[in-house]
Amino acid sequence: MRDMILPALERSRADYTDIRVERRWRTVVAYEGPELDTLSTSTEVGGIVRCLVGGGWGVAVFNSLDRLPERVQDAERIARLAAAEVEEPITLAAVAPVQDEVRVELARDPRQVPLQEKQSLIEAYNKILLGHSDKIVTTQTYYNDTFSEVWFANSEGALILEERPDVQLLFGPTAREGDNVQNPYESTGGAAGFDVALGHEALAEKAARRAVELLQARPAKGGVYTVVLDNQLTGVFIHEAFGHLCEADFLAKNPEMRDILRLGRVFGPPALNVLDEGYVAKSRGNYKYDDEGTPRRQAYLIRNGVLEGFLHSRETAGRMGMVPTGNARAISYRFEPIVRMRNTYVGQGNVPFEEMIRDIDYGIYACGAVGGNTALEQFTFSADHAYEIVDGQVGGMLRDVVLAGNIFETLRNIEAIGDDMQVINSAGGCGKGGQMGLPVTDGGPHLRIRDVTVGGRAQ
Secondary structure (H helix, E strand, O other), X not given: OHHHHHHHHHOOOOOEEXXXXXXXXXXXXXXXXXXXXXXXXXXXXXXXXXXXXXXXXXEEEEOOOOOHHHHHHHHHHHHHHHHOOOOOOOOOOOOOOOEEEEOOOOOOOHHHOOXXXXXXXXXXXXXXXXXXXXXXXXXXXXXXXXXXXXXXEEOOOOEEEEEEEEEEEEEEEEEEEOOEEEOOOEEEEEOOOHHHHOOOHHHHHHHHHHHHHHHHOEEOOOEEEEEEEOHHHHHHHHHHHHHHHHEHHHHHOOHHHHHHOOOOOEOOOOOOOEEEEOOOOOOOOOOOEOOOOOEOOOEXXXXXXXXXXXXXXXXXXXXXXXOOOOOEEOOOOOOOOEEOOOEEEEOOOOEOHHHHHOOOOEEEEEEOOOEEEEEOOEEEEEOOEEEEEEOOEEEEEEEOOEEEEEHHHHHHOEEEEEOOOEEEOOOOOEEEOOEEEEOOEEEEOOEEEEEEEEEOOOO
8 A cells, every 4th residue: 555655645746745545344234123224244445635735725535546646636736726715824733754553453353253143143132122021112223343444644754554443332222102202222332343242231131121111200390400410421411512612623613612712711620620532442532643643642621620722633733823632533535634522531530429419409310312412602412311319319210301501601510520430432423524423432420510401391
Protein backbone atom coordinates (compact mmCIF):
# COMPACT_ATOMS: atom_id res chain seq x y z
CA MET A 1 0.00 0.00 0.00
CA ARG A 2 2.79 2.43 0.85
CA ASP A 3 4.24 1.96 -2.65
CA MET A 4 0.99 3.31 -4.08
CA ILE A 5 0.34 6.10 -1.54
CA LEU A 6 3.78 7.72 -1.35
CA PRO A 7 4.33 8.22 -5.10
CA ALA A 8 0.85 9.73 -5.38
CA LEU A 9 1.65 12.18 -2.56
CA GLU A 10 4.79 13.27 -4.36
CA ARG A 11 2.70 14.33 -7.38
CA SER A 12 0.86 16.96 -5.33
CA ARG A 13 1.80 20.63 -5.55
CA ALA A 14 -0.68 21.70 -2.89
CA ASP A 15 0.35 23.47 0.32
CA TYR A 16 -0.70 20.34 2.20
CA THR A 17 -1.99 16.91 1.11
CA ASP A 18 -3.15 13.83 2.98
CA ILE A 19 -4.39 10.44 1.81
CA ARG A 20 -6.44 8.01 3.89
CA VAL A 21 -7.11 4.50 2.54
CA GLU A 22 -9.33 1.99 4.32
CA ARG A 23 -9.90 -1.73 3.82
CA ARG A 24 -12.89 -2.93 5.84
CA TRP A 25 -14.31 -6.39 6.55
CA ARG A 26 -17.86 -6.54 7.97
CA THR A 27 -20.45 -9.08 9.11
CA VAL A 28 -24.06 -8.38 10.11
CA VAL A 29 -26.47 -10.88 11.67
CA ALA A 30 -29.93 -9.66 12.68
CA TYR A 31 -33.12 -11.36 13.84
CA GLU A 32 -36.54 -9.72 13.93
CA GLY A 33 -38.88 -11.86 15.94
CA PRO A 34 -38.22 -15.51 15.08
CA GLU A 35 -37.07 -14.69 11.55
CA LEU A 36 -33.53 -14.16 10.32
CA ASP A 37 -33.64 -10.63 8.90
CA THR A 38 -30.02 -10.05 7.81
CA LEU A 39 -27.06 -12.33 7.23
CA SER A 40 -24.26 -10.68 5.29
CA THR A 41 -20.54 -10.35 4.91
CA SER A 42 -18.70 -7.74 2.88
CA THR A 43 -15.28 -6.36 2.13
CA GLU A 44 -14.62 -2.93 0.67
CA VAL A 45 -11.65 -0.73 -0.14
CA GLY A 46 -11.63 3.01 -0.71
CA GLY A 47 -9.96 6.23 0.17
CA ILE A 48 -10.05 9.99 0.34
CA VAL A 49 -7.55 12.68 -0.68
CA ARG A 50 -7.53 16.15 0.86
CA CYS A 51 -5.49 19.03 -0.55
CA LEU A 52 -5.13 22.49 1.00
CA VAL A 53 -4.24 25.35 -1.33
CA GLY A 54 -4.33 29.00 -0.34
CA GLY A 55 -6.49 28.24 2.67
CA GLY A 56 -9.12 26.25 0.74
CA TRP A 57 -9.82 22.51 0.86
CA GLY A 58 -10.22 20.21 -2.10
CA VAL A 59 -11.43 16.64 -1.58
CA ALA A 60 -11.62 13.57 -3.81
CA VAL A 61 -13.07 10.19 -2.79
CA PHE A 62 -12.26 6.96 -4.62
CA ASN A 63 -12.98 3.22 -4.60
CA SER A 64 -10.11 2.10 -6.82
CA LEU A 65 -6.42 2.55 -6.11
CA ASP A 66 -5.47 2.18 -9.77
CA ARG A 67 -5.59 5.90 -10.54
CA LEU A 68 -4.62 7.37 -7.17
CA PRO A 69 -2.27 10.03 -8.63
CA GLU A 70 -5.17 11.37 -10.69
CA ARG A 71 -7.36 11.59 -7.61
CA VAL A 72 -4.64 13.67 -5.93
CA GLN A 73 -4.65 16.00 -8.93
CA ASP A 74 -8.47 16.21 -8.76
CA ALA A 75 -8.34 17.26 -5.09
CA GLU A 76 -5.60 19.80 -5.82
CA ARG A 77 -7.60 21.32 -8.69
CA ILE A 78 -10.70 21.62 -6.50
CA ALA A 79 -8.64 23.24 -3.73
CA ARG A 80 -7.33 25.90 -6.11
CA LEU A 81 -10.89 26.73 -7.11
CA ALA A 82 -11.94 26.87 -3.45
CA ALA A 83 -9.02 29.16 -2.58
CA ALA A 84 -10.37 31.83 -4.92
CA GLU A 85 -13.63 31.95 -2.93
CA VAL A 86 -12.42 31.46 0.63
CA GLU A 87 -13.11 34.31 3.07
CA GLU A 88 -11.24 32.94 6.09
CA PRO A 89 -8.19 30.95 4.97
CA ILE A 90 -7.75 27.61 6.73
CA THR A 91 -4.55 27.00 8.64
CA LEU A 92 -3.56 23.72 10.28
CA ALA A 93 -2.02 23.57 13.74
CA ALA A 94 1.34 21.82 13.72
CA VAL A 95 1.53 18.09 14.46
CA ALA A 96 4.85 16.24 14.34
CA PRO A 97 4.65 13.63 11.54
CA VAL A 98 4.63 10.02 12.76
CA GLN A 99 5.58 6.80 11.04
CA ASP A 100 4.06 3.83 12.81
CA GLU A 101 2.23 0.52 12.45
CA VAL A 102 -0.47 -0.30 15.00
CA ARG A 103 -1.42 -3.98 14.90
CA VAL A 104 -3.94 -5.61 17.21
CA GLU A 105 -3.79 -9.02 18.85
CA LEU A 106 -7.21 -10.64 19.11
CA ALA A 107 -8.21 -13.78 20.96
CA ARG A 108 -10.49 -14.56 18.01
CA ASP A 109 -10.24 -12.44 14.88
CA PRO A 110 -13.86 -12.09 13.67
CA ARG A 111 -12.66 -12.47 10.08
CA GLN A 112 -11.65 -16.03 10.90
CA VAL A 113 -14.91 -17.05 12.62
CA PRO A 114 -17.33 -18.96 10.34
CA LEU A 115 -20.52 -17.11 9.48
CA GLN A 116 -22.57 -20.09 10.66
CA GLU A 117 -21.04 -19.82 14.14
CA LYS A 118 -21.98 -16.16 14.34
CA GLN A 119 -25.52 -16.89 13.21
CA SER A 120 -25.93 -19.73 15.70
CA LEU A 121 -24.81 -17.48 18.56
CA ILE A 122 -27.24 -14.69 17.68
CA GLU A 123 -30.07 -17.15 17.09
CA ALA A 124 -29.51 -18.59 20.57
CA TYR A 125 -29.62 -15.13 22.14
CA ASN A 126 -32.79 -14.35 20.21
CA LYS A 127 -34.45 -17.53 21.50
CA ILE A 128 -33.73 -16.43 25.07
CA LEU A 129 -35.63 -13.20 24.42
CA LEU A 130 -38.56 -14.92 22.73
CA GLY A 131 -38.77 -17.69 25.31
CA HIS A 132 -38.81 -15.50 28.42
CA SER A 133 -42.55 -14.79 28.39
CA ASP A 134 -45.57 -15.03 26.11
CA LYS A 135 -45.79 -11.26 26.57
CA ILE A 136 -42.65 -10.84 24.42
CA VAL A 137 -44.28 -10.36 21.03
CA THR A 138 -41.22 -9.62 18.91
CA THR A 139 -37.52 -8.93 19.13
CA GLN A 140 -34.64 -7.16 17.47
CA THR A 141 -31.39 -9.01 18.05
CA TYR A 142 -28.41 -7.52 16.24
CA TYR A 143 -24.74 -8.40 15.79
CA ASN A 144 -22.16 -6.45 13.80
CA ASP A 145 -18.40 -6.82 13.54
CA THR A 146 -16.01 -4.73 11.52
CA PHE A 147 -12.28 -4.88 11.12
CA SER A 148 -10.71 -1.82 9.51
CA GLU A 149 -7.19 -1.49 8.19
CA VAL A 150 -6.56 2.25 7.87
CA TRP A 151 -3.57 3.80 6.10
CA PHE A 152 -2.82 7.51 6.57
CA ALA A 153 -0.06 9.54 4.95
CA ASN A 154 0.50 13.25 4.44
CA SER A 155 2.90 15.58 2.67
CA GLU A 156 4.58 16.43 5.99
CA GLY A 157 6.02 12.91 6.28
CA ALA A 158 3.40 10.99 8.28
CA LEU A 159 2.82 7.35 7.34
CA ILE A 160 0.59 5.29 9.66
CA LEU A 161 -1.11 1.91 9.42
CA GLU A 162 -3.67 1.24 12.15
CA GLU A 163 -5.93 -1.77 12.64
CA ARG A 164 -9.29 -1.02 14.27
CA PRO A 165 -11.60 -3.87 15.34
CA ASP A 166 -15.17 -3.26 16.51
CA VAL A 167 -17.91 -5.63 17.72
CA GLN A 168 -21.52 -4.70 18.59
CA LEU A 169 -24.30 -6.76 20.14
CA LEU A 170 -27.86 -5.54 20.88
CA PHE A 171 -30.90 -7.17 22.49
CA GLY A 172 -34.23 -5.42 21.89
CA PRO A 173 -37.30 -7.33 23.14
CA THR A 174 -40.80 -5.87 22.74
CA ALA A 175 -43.41 -6.75 25.38
CA ARG A 176 -47.10 -6.05 24.96
CA GLU A 177 -50.21 -6.18 27.11
CA GLY A 178 -53.22 -4.67 25.40
CA ASP A 179 -52.20 -1.25 24.14
CA ASN A 180 -49.26 -1.07 26.57
CA VAL A 181 -46.08 -1.71 24.58
CA GLN A 182 -42.59 -1.62 26.08
CA ASN A 183 -39.32 -2.07 24.19
CA PRO A 184 -36.22 -1.55 26.31
CA TYR A 185 -32.84 -2.79 25.16
CA GLU A 186 -29.46 -3.94 26.39
CA SER A 187 -26.27 -3.77 24.36
CA THR A 188 -22.56 -4.32 24.60
CA GLY A 189 -19.49 -4.34 22.41
CA GLY A 190 -15.84 -3.50 22.29
CA ALA A 191 -12.71 -2.77 20.29
CA ALA A 192 -11.91 -6.46 20.46
CA GLY A 193 -12.40 -9.82 18.78
CA PHE A 194 -15.35 -12.19 18.47
CA ASP A 195 -14.92 -13.29 22.07
CA VAL A 196 -16.48 -10.03 23.27
CA ALA A 197 -19.81 -11.28 21.87
CA LEU A 198 -19.75 -14.53 23.85
CA GLY A 199 -21.33 -15.28 27.22
CA HIS A 200 -24.14 -12.70 27.27
CA GLU A 201 -27.04 -15.01 28.01
CA ALA A 202 -27.69 -13.20 31.30
CA LEU A 203 -27.75 -9.85 29.51
CA ALA A 204 -30.37 -11.14 27.07
CA GLU A 205 -32.43 -12.47 29.97
CA LYS A 206 -32.11 -9.12 31.74
CA ALA A 207 -33.45 -7.25 28.70
CA ALA A 208 -36.43 -9.60 28.35
CA ARG A 209 -37.21 -9.49 32.06
CA ARG A 210 -37.21 -5.69 32.10
CA ALA A 211 -39.51 -5.51 29.07
CA VAL A 212 -42.10 -7.55 30.96
CA GLU A 213 -41.57 -5.67 34.24
CA LEU A 214 -42.12 -2.33 32.47
CA LEU A 215 -45.63 -3.45 31.57
CA GLN A 216 -46.47 -3.28 35.29
CA ALA A 217 -44.43 -0.16 36.07
CA ARG A 218 -46.28 3.03 36.98
CA PRO A 219 -45.86 6.04 34.67
CA ALA A 220 -43.82 8.76 36.34
CA LYS A 221 -45.66 11.80 37.64
CA GLY A 222 -44.31 15.04 36.20
CA GLY A 223 -42.59 17.42 38.60
CA VAL A 224 -39.27 18.69 39.91
CA TYR A 225 -37.22 16.12 41.82
CA THR A 226 -33.85 15.19 43.13
CA VAL A 227 -32.70 12.67 40.54
CA VAL A 228 -29.93 10.08 40.62
CA LEU A 229 -28.53 9.01 37.24
CA ASP A 230 -27.05 5.56 36.78
CA ASN A 231 -23.66 5.04 35.09
CA GLN A 232 -25.09 4.69 31.59
CA LEU A 233 -27.38 7.70 31.77
CA THR A 234 -24.56 9.77 33.28
CA GLY A 235 -22.47 8.96 30.21
CA VAL A 236 -25.20 9.65 27.65
CA PHE A 237 -26.07 12.89 29.44
CA ILE A 238 -22.51 14.21 29.51
CA HIS A 239 -21.84 13.12 25.91
CA GLU A 240 -24.98 14.53 24.35
CA ALA A 241 -25.72 17.58 26.48
CA PHE A 242 -22.18 18.81 27.17
CA GLY A 243 -19.61 16.96 25.06
CA HIS A 244 -21.04 18.12 21.73
CA LEU A 245 -20.93 21.73 22.94
CA CYS A 246 -17.18 21.35 23.48
CA GLU A 247 -16.44 20.19 19.92
CA ALA A 248 -14.55 23.14 18.50
CA ASP A 249 -16.14 23.03 15.03
CA PHE A 250 -19.51 23.55 16.73
CA LEU A 251 -18.12 26.48 18.70
CA ALA A 252 -16.70 28.05 15.53
CA LYS A 253 -20.24 28.32 14.14
CA ASN A 254 -21.92 29.52 17.36
CA PRO A 255 -20.62 32.84 18.73
CA GLU A 256 -23.33 32.83 21.40
CA MET A 257 -22.04 29.55 22.79
CA ARG A 258 -18.41 30.71 22.57
CA ASP A 259 -19.36 33.58 24.86
CA ILE A 260 -20.86 31.17 27.38
CA LEU A 261 -18.12 28.53 27.17
CA ARG A 262 -15.21 30.64 28.33
CA LEU A 263 -12.14 28.78 29.54
CA GLY A 264 -11.70 29.17 33.29
CA ARG A 265 -15.41 29.55 33.98
CA VAL A 266 -16.91 27.45 36.78
CA PHE A 267 -19.49 24.96 35.53
CA GLY A 268 -19.92 22.56 38.42
CA PRO A 269 -18.82 21.55 41.91
CA PRO A 270 -15.09 21.13 42.64
CA ALA A 271 -15.45 17.33 42.48
CA LEU A 272 -16.67 17.41 38.87
CA ASN A 273 -14.26 16.27 36.15
CA VAL A 274 -15.26 15.57 32.53
CA LEU A 275 -12.74 13.87 30.25
CA ASP A 276 -12.41 12.64 26.69
CA GLU A 277 -9.57 10.34 25.79
CA GLY A 278 -8.42 8.01 23.05
CA TYR A 279 -7.81 4.90 25.11
CA VAL A 280 -9.86 2.98 27.67
CA ALA A 281 -9.10 -0.76 27.57
CA LYS A 282 -11.16 -2.52 24.85
CA SER A 283 -13.48 0.48 24.47
CA ARG A 284 -15.10 1.25 21.15
CA GLY A 285 -13.78 4.82 21.06
CA ASN A 286 -10.17 3.64 21.04
CA TYR A 287 -7.49 4.42 18.49
CA LYS A 288 -3.85 5.48 18.66
CA TYR A 289 -4.06 8.14 15.96
CA ASP A 290 -7.01 10.11 14.67
CA ASP A 291 -7.83 10.45 10.98
CA GLU A 292 -5.39 13.34 10.59
CA GLY A 293 -2.49 11.39 12.08
CA THR A 294 -2.64 13.22 15.44
CA PRO A 295 -1.69 10.99 18.39
CA ARG A 296 -4.40 10.40 20.98
CA ARG A 297 -4.16 12.15 24.31
CA GLN A 298 -6.37 12.72 27.30
CA ALA A 299 -8.37 15.95 27.15
CA TYR A 300 -10.02 17.50 30.18
CA LEU A 301 -13.18 19.41 29.32
CA ILE A 302 -13.92 20.22 32.96
CA ARG A 303 -11.32 19.87 35.70
CA ASN A 304 -12.32 20.43 39.33
CA GLY A 305 -15.52 22.12 38.20
CA VAL A 306 -13.77 24.57 35.85
CA LEU A 307 -13.94 24.57 32.05
CA GLU A 308 -10.45 23.65 30.88
CA GLY A 309 -10.52 22.83 27.18
CA PHE A 310 -12.25 21.83 23.96
CA LEU A 311 -11.93 19.02 21.44
CA HIS A 312 -9.96 19.91 18.31
CA SER A 313 -8.94 18.89 14.84
CA ARG A 314 -5.87 20.47 13.28
CA GLU A 315 -8.11 22.97 11.53
CA THR A 316 -10.05 24.13 14.61
CA ALA A 317 -6.88 24.21 16.69
CA GLY A 318 -5.25 26.40 14.03
CA ARG A 319 -8.23 28.73 13.99
CA MET A 320 -8.38 29.07 17.78
CA GLY A 321 -4.65 28.99 18.53
CA MET A 322 -4.94 25.73 20.46
CA VAL A 323 -3.25 22.32 20.44
CA PRO A 324 -4.89 19.48 18.46
CA THR A 325 -6.42 16.89 20.79
CA GLY A 326 -6.65 13.95 18.36
CA ASN A 327 -10.41 14.27 17.84
CA ALA A 328 -10.58 14.45 14.03
CA ARG A 329 -12.56 11.35 13.06
CA ALA A 330 -14.52 10.07 10.07
CA ILE A 331 -17.08 7.28 9.94
CA SER A 332 -15.39 5.88 6.82
CA TYR A 333 -13.19 6.81 3.88
CA ARG A 334 -16.23 8.41 2.21
CA PHE A 335 -16.11 11.35 4.62
CA GLU A 336 -13.73 14.06 5.72
CA PRO A 337 -12.71 13.91 9.39
CA ILE A 338 -14.59 16.28 11.67
CA VAL A 339 -14.33 16.92 15.40
CA ARG A 340 -15.81 13.92 17.24
CA MET A 341 -15.72 12.51 20.74
CA ARG A 342 -13.94 9.25 21.63
CA ASN A 343 -14.30 7.86 25.18
CA THR A 344 -16.11 10.58 27.12
CA TYR A 345 -16.95 10.29 30.79
CA VAL A 346 -17.43 11.93 34.16
CA GLY A 347 -14.48 11.18 36.44
CA GLN A 348 -14.61 9.16 39.62
CA GLY A 349 -16.13 10.71 42.75
CA ASN A 350 -16.12 9.43 46.33
CA VAL A 351 -19.76 8.99 47.39
CA PRO A 352 -21.18 5.43 47.73
CA PHE A 353 -24.58 4.90 46.13
CA GLU A 354 -26.28 4.07 49.44
CA GLU A 355 -25.03 7.32 50.95
CA MET A 356 -26.11 9.25 47.83
CA ILE A 357 -29.78 8.28 48.28
CA ARG A 358 -29.90 8.02 52.08
CA ASP A 359 -31.48 11.43 52.79
CA ILE A 360 -33.81 11.62 49.75
CA ASP A 361 -37.42 11.61 50.98
CA TYR A 362 -38.80 11.20 47.49
CA GLY A 363 -36.82 11.23 44.27
CA ILE A 364 -36.19 9.33 41.08
CA TYR A 365 -33.42 6.89 40.17
CA ALA A 366 -33.17 7.11 36.35
CA CYS A 367 -31.44 4.31 34.45
CA GLY A 368 -30.30 3.94 30.86
CA ALA A 369 -31.29 6.12 27.92
CA VAL A 370 -33.48 5.40 24.92
CA GLY A 371 -33.26 8.76 23.19
CA GLY A 372 -32.88 12.47 23.62
CA ASN A 373 -32.66 15.87 22.02
CA THR A 374 -30.38 18.81 22.60
CA ALA A 375 -30.77 22.38 21.38
CA LEU A 376 -27.74 24.44 22.41
CA GLU A 377 -27.88 24.35 26.22
CA GLN A 378 -31.36 22.80 26.49
CA PHE A 379 -31.69 19.01 26.73
CA THR A 380 -34.40 16.36 26.90
CA PHE A 381 -33.62 12.69 27.64
CA SER A 382 -35.87 9.66 28.01
CA ALA A 383 -34.67 7.14 30.57
CA ASP A 384 -34.95 3.48 29.62
CA HIS A 385 -36.54 2.86 33.01
CA ALA A 386 -36.48 4.32 36.51
CA TYR A 387 -37.30 3.64 40.14
CA GLU A 388 -38.80 5.69 42.93
CA ILE A 389 -36.51 6.66 45.79
CA VAL A 390 -38.61 6.67 48.95
CA ASP A 391 -37.19 7.47 52.41
CA GLY A 392 -33.66 6.74 51.26
CA GLN A 393 -34.45 3.40 49.60
CA VAL A 394 -34.90 2.31 45.98
CA GLY A 395 -38.58 1.51 45.47
CA GLY A 396 -40.92 0.52 42.65
CA MET A 397 -40.22 0.72 38.92
CA LEU A 398 -41.35 3.73 36.89
CA ARG A 399 -41.67 4.23 33.16
CA ASP A 400 -42.18 7.17 30.77
CA VAL A 401 -39.49 9.18 32.57
CA VAL A 402 -38.28 12.20 30.61
CA LEU A 403 -35.58 14.48 32.02
CA ALA A 404 -35.32 18.07 30.77
CA GLY A 405 -33.41 21.19 31.61
CA ASN A 406 -30.53 23.55 30.96
CA ILE A 407 -27.17 21.79 30.89
CA PHE A 408 -25.30 24.57 32.72
CA GLU A 409 -27.88 24.82 35.52
CA THR A 410 -27.93 21.04 35.78
CA LEU A 411 -24.13 20.80 36.11
CA ARG A 412 -24.22 23.42 38.87
CA ASN A 413 -26.93 21.39 40.64
CA ILE A 414 -24.81 18.24 40.94
CA GLU A 415 -24.82 17.38 44.65
CA ALA A 416 -22.88 14.12 44.75
CA ILE A 417 -20.59 12.11 42.45
CA GLY A 418 -20.37 8.37 42.96
CA ASP A 419 -17.34 6.20 43.68
CA ASP A 420 -18.29 3.66 40.99
CA MET A 421 -17.15 5.09 37.65
CA GLN A 422 -17.78 2.84 34.62
CA VAL A 423 -17.21 3.38 30.92
CA ILE A 424 -20.05 1.73 29.01
CA ASN A 425 -19.39 -0.21 25.80
CA SER A 426 -22.82 -0.12 24.21
CA ALA A 427 -23.74 -0.88 20.61
CA GLY A 428 -24.65 1.88 18.20
CA GLY A 429 -22.64 5.07 18.04
CA CYS A 430 -22.60 8.83 17.69
CA GLY A 431 -24.14 10.77 14.81
CA LYS A 432 -23.01 14.16 13.54
CA GLY A 433 -22.72 15.93 10.21
CA GLY A 434 -24.31 13.09 8.29
CA GLN A 435 -21.82 10.60 9.72
CA MET A 436 -23.92 8.18 11.74
CA GLY A 437 -22.85 5.37 14.05
CA LEU A 438 -19.29 6.39 14.86
CA PRO A 439 -17.92 4.05 17.58
CA VAL A 440 -17.71 5.90 20.90
CA THR A 441 -18.12 5.12 24.56
CA ASP A 442 -19.32 7.20 27.47
CA GLY A 443 -19.97 6.68 31.13
CA GLY A 444 -19.21 7.84 34.62
CA PRO A 445 -20.30 7.22 38.19
CA HIS A 446 -23.76 7.70 39.63
CA LEU A 447 -24.70 11.39 39.83
CA ARG A 448 -27.12 13.01 42.25
CA ILE A 449 -28.68 16.21 40.87
CA ARG A 450 -31.21 18.47 42.58
CA ASP A 451 -34.15 20.28 40.98
CA VAL A 452 -34.42 18.25 37.79
CA THR A 453 -37.57 18.68 35.75
CA VAL A 454 -39.14 15.29 35.07
CA GLY A 455 -41.89 14.92 32.52
CA GLY A 456 -44.30 12.02 32.83
CA ARG A 457 -47.99 11.29 32.58
CA ALA A 458 -50.75 12.92 34.55
CA GLN A 459 -51.97 10.67 37.35
